[in-house]
Structure formats: structure tokens, C-alpha cells
Amino acid sequence: MYYGGIEAGGTKFVCAVSDENFEIIEAISIPTTVPEVTMTKVFAFFDQYQLQAIGVGSFGPIDVNLDSDTYGYITSTPKKGWNNYNFVGAIKDKYNIPVAWTTDVNAAAYGEYRRGSAQQAKSCLYLTIGTGIGGGAILNEKIVEGFGHPEMGHILVRRHSADTFEGTCPYHGDCLEGLAAGPAIEQRLGKKGNMVAKDDPYWEQEAYYIAQALMTYTLILRPEKLILGGGVMKQQHLLPLIRQSFQALLNDYVAIPDLDSYIVTPGLVDHAGITGSILLAAEKAI
Amino acid sequence: MYYGGIEAGGTKFVCAVSDENFEIIEAISIPTTVPEVTMTKVFAFFDQYQLQAIGVGSFGPIDVNLDSDTYGYITSTPKKGWNNYNFVGAIKDKYNIPVAWTTDVNAAAYGEYRRGSAQQAKSCLYLTIGTGIGGGAILNEKIVEGFGHPEMGHILVRRHSADTFEGTCPYHGDCLEGLAAGPAIEQRLGKKGNMVAKDDPYWEQEAYYIAQALMTYTLILRPEKLILGGGVMKQQHLLPLIRQSFQALLNDYVAIPDLDSYIVTPGLVDHAGITGSILLAAEKAI
Numbered sequence: 001m002y003y004g005g006i007e008a009g010g011t012k013f014v015c016a017v018s019d020e021n022f023e024i025i026e027a028i029s030i031p032t033t034v035p036e037v038t039m040t041k042v043f044a045f046f047d048q049y050q051l052q053a054i055g056v057g058s059f060g061p062i063d064v065n066l067d068s069d070t071y072g073y074i075t076s077t078p079k080k081g082w083n084n085y086n087f088v089g090a091i092k093d094k095y096n097i098p099v100a101w102t103t104d105v106n107a108a109a110y111g112e113y114r115r116g117s118a119q120q121a122k123s124c125l126y127l128t129i130g131t132g133i134g135g136g137a138i139l140n141e142k143i144v145e146g147f148g149h150p151e152m153g154h155i156l157v158r159r160h161s162a163d164t165f166e167g168t169c170p171y172h173g174d175c176l177e178g179l180a181a182g183p184a185i186e187q188r189l190g191k192k193g194n195m196v197a198k199d200d201p202y203w204e205q206e207a208y209y210i211a212q213a214l215m216t217y218t219l220i221l222r223p224e225k226l227i228l229g230g231g232v233m234k235q236q237h238l239l240p241l242i243r244q245s246f247q248a249l250l251n252d253y254v255a256i257p258d259l260d261s262y263i264v265t266p267g268l269v270d271h272a273g274i275t276g277s278i279l280l281a282a283e284k285a286i
Numbered sequence: 287m288y289y290g291g292i293e294a295g296g297t298k299f300v301c302a303v304s305d306e307n308f309e310i311i312e313a314i315s316i317p318t319t320v321p322e323v324t325m326t327k328v329f330a331f332f333d334q335y336q337l338q339a340i341g342v343g344s345f346g347p348i349d350v351n352l353d354s355d356t357y358g359y360i361t362s363t364p365k366k367g368w369n370n371y372n373f374v375g376a377i378k379d380k381y382n383i384p385v386a387w388t389t390d391v392n393a394a395a396y397g398e399y400r401r402g403s404a405q406q407a408k409s410c411l412y413l414t415i416g417t418g419i420g421g422g423a424i425l426n427e428k429i430v431e432g433f434g435h436p437e438m439g440h441i442l443v444r445r446h447s448a449d450t451f452e453g454t455c456p457y458h459g460d461c462l463e464g465l466a467a468g469p470a471i472e473q474r475l476g477k478k479g480n481m482v483a484k485d486d487p488y489w490e491q492e493a494y495y496i497a498q499a500l501m502t503y504t505l506i507l508r509p510e511k512l513i514l515g516g517g518v519m520k521q522q523h524l525l526p527l528i529r530q531s532f533q534a535l536l537n538d539y540v541a542i543p544d545l546d547s548y549i550v551t552p553g554l555v556d557h558a559g560i561t562g563s564i565l566l567a568a569e570k571a572i
Binding site for chain 2: 061122123135137139140142144145146147148149150151152154155156157158159171172212215216217219220221222223224249251252253254255256257
């Protein structure tokens with residue numbers, strides 16, 4: 001019994017096949033070009049197996065509303081060829097098997113919930129801070145979704161008093177993503193985050209923005225774990241600064257688990273998304 | 287078959303008994319003094335009926351974590367006598383029937399979801415803007431709760447450039463509740479909100495704070511309805527200002543239902559909380 005998973009990112013697709021115990025048997029990484037090219041390679045890979053179901057955690061925005069005519073589509077992306085692409089339809093046309101469909105960050109949250117840092121918890125939130133900022137959450141054993149999927153990276157935060165950068169978000173200027181994602185760091189400081197010294201005072205600002213967002217997520221969702229992934233979080237000195245800023249902001253207003261076990265990095269390291277996609281495929285196959 | 291509901295507020299308790307169709311047969315309002323007095327009246331009322339279950343929507347903070355030793359308690363309230371009060375325990379000791387236990391705003395959200403403005407929707411958020419600000423949400427047919435219940439009123443918002451008021455929140459100063467709840471309006475302007483002229487420029491600031499919060503809730507939860515209740519919302523000129531500010535802030539970033547059907551007032555008017563409490567009692571009785 002095999003399950004397929006696709007972690008569909010803006011720069012690369014990771015495809016994997018697992019056995020019935022969700023152990024990954026084979027995986028490939030494919031550059032994200034245009035659907036005709038990328039999906040041909042995806043199908044060539046999956047053609048080798050008799051799959052029970054496929055789970056997709058996709059870059060967005062995507063349509064996850066089952067009542068919508070465009071359920072299963074990537075919607076308004078600037079990425080050439082993928083705008084209004086019927087992703088689920090393409091897989092169903094090819095294999096006629098159940099397809100689980102959610103965002104990349106929802107899949108990562110689900111992977112961490114079942115097999116990663118939150119496997120002892122009943123709820124969690126996964127936030128990626130990289131080229132963009134996005135979040136997914138699990139509550140009551142289900143992915144948090146309503147009329148559509150969350151876009152947690154675009155919440156408004158207060159500016160740090162020392163920060164005059166105007167922000168990079170084409171929609172909101174200085175929302176969280178506009179101020180704190182990788183491109184914002186690079187534009188503000190003239191170099192990529194991994195080239196910025198560990199003791200650069202900027203990191204306190206970055207931590208302040210992320211901590212504000214974590215306070216907001218805490219007050220609205222009350223998850224048992226906040227899991228921070230993505231390229232920017234590879235700067236390991238950032239995590240303690242975030243915890244410190246978070247504690248100062250929340251000011252013990254609500255009970256949280258022990259801080260060091262509350263704000264953590266992904267237990268599955270870089271495999272949260274693909275693991276979650278496979279687990280969601282298995283859920284869909286039942 | 288009878289169900290009991292308690293809407294336990296900081297100034298009054300509303301108790302009601304419904305039949306099996308959730309029609310309220312009898313209801314009373316009791317002032318909230320100390321537990322010995324208030325609960326004696328509650329029990330005297332319910333003693334008249336053979337109840338299947340009781341649902342409580344309580345002022346907070348309360349412990350809703352089933353794994354906790356103090357599940358069913360009101361926790362750290364300054365309200366005399368109610369601090370660490372075992373509310374669920376007191377009811378169970380008296381009647382030995384199932385008790386549904388949640389916050390006042392969660393009960394109101396559930397009432398609106400099943401019988402009010404959101405009865406056609408699969409998800410909703412209820413926000414009360416009164417003496418305090420609090421929110422409850424329904425997603426995937428369940429109340430949004432994790433390690434504890436949400437405290438949506440304490441999220442941070444950006445200050446309006448014309449507002450110099452320091453905020454009233456003892457924990458966060460100028461969080462949403464600290465800037466926009468009833469007492470903040472009164473302290474800032476020297477009179478209660480219902481005495482402030484409809485065309486007072488302050489209302490744009492109030493709308494800006496609430497709209498920011500609604501944008502944040504939208505991006506994190508994606509509910510199908512945002513329902514605004516509480517004393518401050520009795521100022522009917524506020525609703526259009528909130529919608530306008532919300533639209534400007536969100537800037538069409540995510541799809542929402544038609545704005546006028548998205549940001550609304552409670553369909554159950556002032557009975558969302560008691561209705562939700564009764565419906566939650568019935569759920570618990572099954």
C-alpha cells in the first residue's frame with residue numbers, strides 16, 4: 001500500500017512515496033517551472049507506484065473551499081502558468097484516486113502535529129519565515145480553515161521604534177511579511193539574513209515582529225505548540241530573542257506551556273511539509 | 287425533556303430552561319454578587335425542572351482544558367468570591383448531570399452559528415465590544431480552543447495617528463481592549479460612548495481599531511461571518527465605519543463573502559449567549 005505526497009513550493013516540488021507505515025521509500029525534487037513541464041515529471045515519478053491516494057501541500061493562494069467551483073485550484077499567483085491551475089483536477093484526471101489538498105504550511109503543521117514537535121500535543125501552529133511568511137494550524141484534530149485558508153503572514157504588527165523600512169508587501173506594505181520575511185531583511189540591510197552578524201541590533205527588531213505575531217496567534221487560537229520553520233529561522237540566535245520578546249509582550253496574561261517547549265523549531269526539520277502531505281493522503285484514502 | 291443554560295456575566299447571570307426544541311420556557315436574570323448568593327438563586331430556579339444537562343457560558347478567564355486539575359473553574363478573576371471558583375463542580379455536586387462549559391463569547395458564537403446570523407454558514411466569529419472585548423469562534427463545527435480559550439480582545443493593534451490615549455489594560459496598556467472597549471472610550475472622551483455624538487471624529491478611530499482586529503481574525507481563522515455584539519455596537523453608525531476601514535486595510539488580499547453579509551450584528555440580538563449555552567447543554571446530553 002503506497003501513498004504519494006507533493007510539497008509544491010514556488011521554487012521546487014518535492015514528491016515522495018511512502019509505505020503503509022508512512023516511511024518514505026523514494027523521493028525526488030523537481031524545479032518549479034511551468035505546469036506542463038513540472039507536472040509531467042511529477043507523474044513520471046508517481047507512475048512507478050500503485051498509489052492509494054495523493055496529498056498535496058501547495059504554495060498559494062489556493063482554493064480549499066469544497067463549495068467553490070474552483071476547489072483544488074491554485075488561484076491568483078504571479079507564477080507563470082500556475083494562475084488558476086486546476087491542480088487537484090490534473091491529478092484526478094491522471095490517476096482517479098483520492099487527493100488531499102491544502103496549503104504547504106497546513107501540510108507542515110499537520111506533519112509536525114502527527115510526527116514532529118507537536119506529536120504529544122492536541123493542537124499546534126506552524127509558521128514559516130522565509131521568502132514569505134505563512135502559517136497553518138491544527139485545532140480539535142483538524143486543519144484550521146473556513147471560507148478559505150489562513151494567510152497568517154499578512155497580519156498587521158506594530159513597528160519597532162528604530163525601524164524606518166517601508167515594507168515589501170504589495171498589498172499591505174508593512175504587514176508582518178512586508179517587514180520580517182527574508183526579502184524585507186535583505187532590502188532593509190542590503191544583504192541576506194545569513195550574512196547579517198549575529199549581534200546586529202536588527203535581530204531584536206526581527207524578533208519583536210515575530211513575537212508580536214506569536215502573541216496574536218496565541219490569543220486567538222491558544223495552540224499547545226508554536227513551531228517556527230523557514231529559511232530565516234536557520235539563524236539559531238533568533239529563537240531565544242523571539243521567546244524573550246514574546247514573554248515581555250504577553251506579560252503572563254494567559255497560561256502557556258513552558259516557554260522553551262512552547263516556541264520551538266520543527267521536529268521533522270525540513271520534512272514537515274512532505275510528511276504532512278503523505279499523512280493527509282492516508283487520511284483521505286480511508 | 288428540558289435543558290438548562292446559564293449565561294454567567296460579570297454583572298448578571300441569565301438562566302433559562304428550554305424544551306427539547308430549544309424553545310425557552312422560562313428565564314430569569316440574577317445579579318452577580320458572590321457565589322453563595324448567586325448560585326443559590328441559580329439552583330432555586332433550576333430545581334423546578336428535571337434537566338437533562340446544563341450549559342454554561344461564563345465570564346473569564348476560565349479553565350476549559352480537560353486535562354487540567356482545575357477544569358471547570360473560573361480562574362484568576364478580580365471578582366470577589368469567584369476567583370478559583372469550581373463552577374462545573376458546584377453544578378455537578380447539585381444535579382449530577384452533564385455540564386457543558388465554555389466562555390460567554392464561545393457560547394454566543396455557538397448560538398449565532400446554530401440559530402443566529404451564521405446559521406447558513408460553516409464557521410463564524412463572535413466579538414463582543416462592551417465593558418471588555420472578547421471573541422469566540424466556530425470552525426469545523428467546533429469551538430476554537432486549544433491549551434485554553436481564546437482571549438481575542440487582547441491582541442495588539444496599531445495606534446491611530448490622532449490617538450494619544452494610553453490605554454486601560456492592566457496587562458498590555460494599549461492592546462485592542464485597552465484602546466477600544468467601553469471604559470477606554472469613556473476615559474478618553476470623558477463620557478460614555480452612548481453620549482458621544484454620532485459625528486464625533488473619535489468613531490473613526492474606534493472603527494479603525496476594530497477593523498484591524500477583524501482583519502487579523504480574518505487572516506488567521508477565515509471564518510464565514512464576523513458577528514459584532516456588545517454595548518459599544520449599539521451605536522449603529524459604527525458598523526458602516528468598521529466595514530469601510532476593514533476593506534481599506536485588507537485591500538482585497540483574500541476572498542471574503544460580500545462585505546455587508548460578512549461583518550454583521552447578532553441575529554439573536556441579546557440572546558446569543560443563553561441560546562448557545564442551551565444548545566451546548568443539548569450537545570453534551572447526547
